[in-house]
Amino acid sequence: VKLTYATTLVLHALSAGERHGFDILDATDLPSGTVYPILRRLEREGLVVANWEDVAIARAEQRPARRYYLLTAAGEGVFEAARTRFRVPRAVVSKARRLRPQESS
């Protein structure tokens, strides 16, 4: 897989625990037209797996079920490589972590 800067940001967000497409957008500040093709590519390479969330959860929140993405073991490996290759500003890395508790509050 091509390890671009944007791909690295997406991997960062995934490893920080973001799972859903739009949450990754929030975490990375990248446009949707960039993030989704990256996710598709990562999925094709086997670096992430995609799945549907439990319908019961979605129903409880009265919305359609969302698709989530998880890093595979191979993905974790690539992420380590990417992290050394691109130095992502701390602020960007931590953004995802900071967002999380706020969102659940």
Add this chain to the structure above:
Amino acid sequence: MTPRWALWLALRVVRIVAMLVPAAGRGEWLQEWEAELVYQSAHLRDRRQPTWRTSMDLVTRALGALPDAAWLRRQCTLDAEAVHDTVHVVRLLRKAPAFAGIALFVLALGIGATTAMVSIADTLFMRPLPFADAGRIMTLWQVNRATGLGREDVAPGNALDWMARARVFDAVAIAEPRTVDAYVEGREPELLGGARVSDRFFAIFAAPMALGRAFVPAEYQPGGPRAVILSHRFWTARFAADAGIVGTALRLDADAFTIVGVMGAGFELRPFDNRFPEPEPMVWLAKQGVQPFEPTLRGRGYWNVFGRLAPGVSVARAQAELGTISAQLARERPGTNANVVAEVVPLRDHLAGGLGAILPFLLAAAALLLTVACANVANLLLARGVARAREFAVRQALGASRSRLIRQLLVESLLLSAAGAALGLGVAGGILRVIAGLRPIDAARVDAIPIDARGAVIVCVVALAAAVAAGLAPALQLTRPAVIAALRAGGRSVRRGVPGLLVAAEVAAAVVLAVGAGLLMRSFQRIQQVNPGFRPADVAALQVFLSDRQDTREKRLAFFQEALERIRSVPGVTDAGTVSTLPFGLGSLDIRLPLAIAGRPVVPGDAGLVYTTVVGGDYFRAMGIPLVRGRLVDVTDTASSPQVVVVSRRAAETLWPGADPIGSKVRTRFAGVAYDAEVVGIVGEVRHDGLDRPARAEVFIPSGQANFGMMTFVVRMAPGVAPPVQALKERVWAVDPLQTFYATSTLEQLMSRSLMGRRFILVLMGGFALVTLALAAAGVYGVTSFSTAQRTREFGVRMALGAGRRDILGLVVGEGLRLAGLGIVAGLALALALAPMLHRFLFDVGATDPVTLVLVAIGLLLIAVAACYVPARRALRVQPVEALRFD
């Protein structure tokens, strides 16, 4: 929360984009995007204030679905490049919102206006009428060449002769207006416009009935059963489309009629010279034989005559035969028929009414607009192509193939014109709604004109072809190796000829339309300045036909006098009177009678007839008609006092040329009463038929000395007080609770109605002219600013060599004005050639009115100067040093 529209729009975008996604994964793909969008929208609703930004954010994210879908499509198709091109073009267009916006605006307007006009033409002239063999149905009209009033309803005597002698028809029928008082339970007594039809009527109009049946022969016999057929409109409006209505009774006037059927929807005949408040009769009755007096009536008529051409007979032949019959009648009855001719008009042309006459102009205007729009888009694309010459050179150098570049430009043109076409259909719908709102009173079937699919396709294809041609021209030219080499060398090979000519053509089209609209506008102004002879403001008119309940002269007089008394007690009423023929009234009976002036020979025939009008109460004061000399007629003029009349100034001038009519004796006979009256006064003259018609020579008889039951109450209110129509009606009901009203309106509404046709064509032509002007201005601006940008280096050099601001300004504005001037001259020449065709619609303005022509020319020059102003300013800001460095 995120406003609902944002989510709606976002979901719509995603659903459209989903079509790009390979079918196998489409369902899941769509589900994922929808879930995310719904989630974000709900999420925002919970946490944040809704802002424009968060809403737009949602839509922007939805737009990101396009690259996603494109990526997926690339993975599974060989045609990846086309998708890539599309995505690329969308990206490029988003980067040039001004270009894309203007191009879309121009295309949408051009396509929309043209489609709307084509749809109208289709509805009026192509779509089959709801009658079997409708092409053979003719309407017959009576034209009196002496009065110049045009087509009129036919006098029974003439109609009967035509019908008896004509051989070209295999069926003829008449319809006669018949107003009836209808008493429907739970409603105010209501006067309905109805029609009595003769026995072949339903044979000619073989239209399916919505319910029930047509009349049977017995119902056409004198004294036969009383049967009524409801119009579809009346059935829906008053009986809520009750399917069980057939067979029940309806009280009309004093009699019970059996409802035997309901006309089919869309049976709109527009009969009777548009004298009904509604476009069609509300009830249809059977005409039970011809009245004994009817064959003798040959003056102004009230019948509609219809005929179905025998197989193989052409309209021209029918017209020729009716012409021969008219000539025979003129010889046989020179007194009444010397100037009367029969005119045969196909039903379809009759139904199109005034719209049919102006449609060619509107179509021409729409075609001009489409031409201008296409020229504009072509120019935009050409300019954009030239401006991107460098980009192409670079991309070719990097290995892009020529076909790929051309394809990309093609995609751009297609995308633009497709989007423009989509918007244009919306615009067309809007225009059609406006036209239905302006409803020209005398055109049938304009209420719901659907967009004509074939017309829309043709128009869109034209626009598409123009855009593609304009997009391809620079592509082919610019991607030629020689040009690229030239560009690489920094030279500029720009051909300004074609865009310049296109702009000149746009200006010319704008001139033609502006001259047309200008002439119409000046006519409209002139006609509004015409003094009708009365003051229409603050006046209400309630028209009543007395029923048989008021069967004696005394009862009628008492009814009107008591009603007038009660009307005067309504707060705000200053004067109230009655009149038999209201100027601009609907369904007024124009009564022309022979008038003998004592001591003069009687003028025989048509020329000796004078309009004779009955007035009561304070009619002249209520109308604001001035007394010129002598006295007005009033309540003291009764049946027992000496008979008197007043005459209008026009009558005084034409009937007593050079003499004083006051004191003169006249003799006439009105509604069974013989008059041997003295002229006691002269009042101002009044225009009755329209502001564009001459004032009438008219004789007024006091109602106290007349015996007439079809009068209109004329009520003047204190200035600024809106006429309380309902209160006025209630005063009349206090005298007779069963009295109905034919029409209740204000004089201003009635006058406005008489100008409807003119207003309609003015608004449409004006609209076209304005839009075309805007497009032409945009065209001049586009070409000037583009060539200014191209000539930056040249200006720099000139400035460096000592050219002043004035010189540069002259160069830029001069170029713009040269184009505009060329267009204006060509446009004026064209307008001079075409304007005489507008002759019919002009009033008191020549078709080559120099004021209009000069104003239009000056106006367009000013617009052109304004359009050059911005590019000129830009040119002046050029710094010689920078310009020379500029590459």
